[in-house]
Amino acid sequence: MSEWEPKIVSFLCNWCSYGAADLAGVSRMQYAPNIRVVRIPCTGRMSPKFALAALREGADAVWVSG
Template sequence: MSDWEPKIIAFFCNWCTYGAADLAGVSRLQYPPNIRVIRVPCSGRISTKFILSAFREGADGVWVSGCHPGDCHYIEGNYYARKKFLLFKNLMDHMGIEPGRLHFAWISSAESTKFQKIATEVCDSVKQAGPSIQFNKRAGLPAQAHLS
């Protein structure tokens, strides 16, 4: 278990958080290598279905991040995201998801240090939560069905 590394799916909006992740790179800010980013135009594009399917496929954690309220490239797409994820988080809590698996944050494209900080926190808290079994459709299947 000691060499277990979690896999975290991250959905980032193109204009803010994806830019912050790039800027963290340009600034060579180091953070744990557990995050796999899927780029979308706007956090408003992210549907709760993506989060559920990520857990179902085997993600140990999911991180959704977009522009700060008021900074949205598409005026107000991130307000929809915020509203939706507040509700969704409640639902996931109700369904008994372990704390520390699902994360939301708002990071602008200039905030590389904030990105580094939150990326590290997300990785740490998913590590704490351990491998995700509850929602994983392949949990318990023979090992070759997994990739790691």
């Protein structure tokens, strides 16, 4: 593997940030390719356990966005 690239497990609300991510795509905005998106129905679905699990499984960071 070349340079270390962090993996950021991202929990995105289906209605807010997931849509923003889609729109960023439609607008062809460019951003860093490090996030891995888990679509959740609402940020309320987010449980601390998920964040812990992500870190435990080796994610370099966790991002929760509503």
